Amino acid sequence: xxxxxxxxxxxxxxxxxxxxxxxxxxxxxxxxxxxxxxxxxxxxxxxxxxxxxxxxxxxxxxxxxxxxxxxxxxxxxxxxxxxxxxxxxxxxxxxxxxxxxxxxxxxxxxxxxxxxxxxxxxxxxxxxxxxxxxxxxxxxxxxxxxxxxxxxxx
Numbered sequence: 024x025x026x027x028x029x030x031x032x033x034x035x036x037x038x039x040x041x042x043x044x045x046x047x048x049x050x051x052x053x054x055x056x057x058x059x060x061x062x063x064x065x066x067x068x069x070x071x072x073x074x075x076x077x078x079x080x081x082x083x084x085x086x087x088x089x090x091x092x093x094x095x096x097x098x099x100x101x102x103x104x105x106x107x108x109x110x111x112x113x114x115x116x117x118x119x120x121x122x123x124x125x126x127x128x129x130x131x132x133x134x135x136x137x138x139x140x141x142x143x144x145x146x147x148x149x150x151x152x153x154x155x156x157x158x159x160x161x162x163x164x165x166x167x168x169x170x171x172x173x174x175x176x177x
Contacts, residue, residue: 032065033057037119040065056115067114073165075113079105079124080158086131087151091142095135098147102132105154120161127154 030049034040035058044054044065054065082105089098106128112118131150142148 029053029055031055031057031062033059035059037116040115058115063112063115063118065115067117068165072113072117073162075108075117076158076161076165079108080155080162082108083128083151083154083158087148087155090135090147090151099132099135102128102135102151106132117161120157124154124157127151127157 030047030053032040032043032054034043034056040056043049044051051066052064052068055062056065082101086098086101086105089095089101106125109121109125109128112121127150131147131154134147134150139146
């Protein structure tokens with residue numbers, strides 16, 4: 024169903040939505056998804072999207088640094104701020120990654136509140152490091168995609 028030159032698909036399963044986009048030969052940036060709760064663009068390719076991941080990375084990095092410095096109260100505050108920032112997906116496909124990020128942040132939050140202090144193979148530092156890596160991966164992936172559009176292979 025086209026709206027302003029855009030196609031509206033309905034569903035909540037990312038794999039099914041992506042398969043439909045491919046099967047119909049649609050351009051991902053011209054697709055919106057109605058999840059039943061809200062309508063989101065399938066993907067975004069703008070600087071605000073990159074800034075979302077930079078902001079989330081900054082929160083995770085700050086929380087892990089504060090944890091290592093022993094500022095557990097401030098660390099918990101940063102984790103909570105990151106959880107709030109990760110609540111609203113800017114686009115449909117980001118929800119997958121944001122759900123994983125929220126799970127890592129909740130794990131770190133529970134470990135901090137439980138008094139965990141491990142930094143080697145378990146504990147809040149490991150959860151926060153994994154959250155940082157997820158954010159960095161999303162930033163790199165987005166920039167690689169943007170560079171390929173600007174500088175196509177010859």
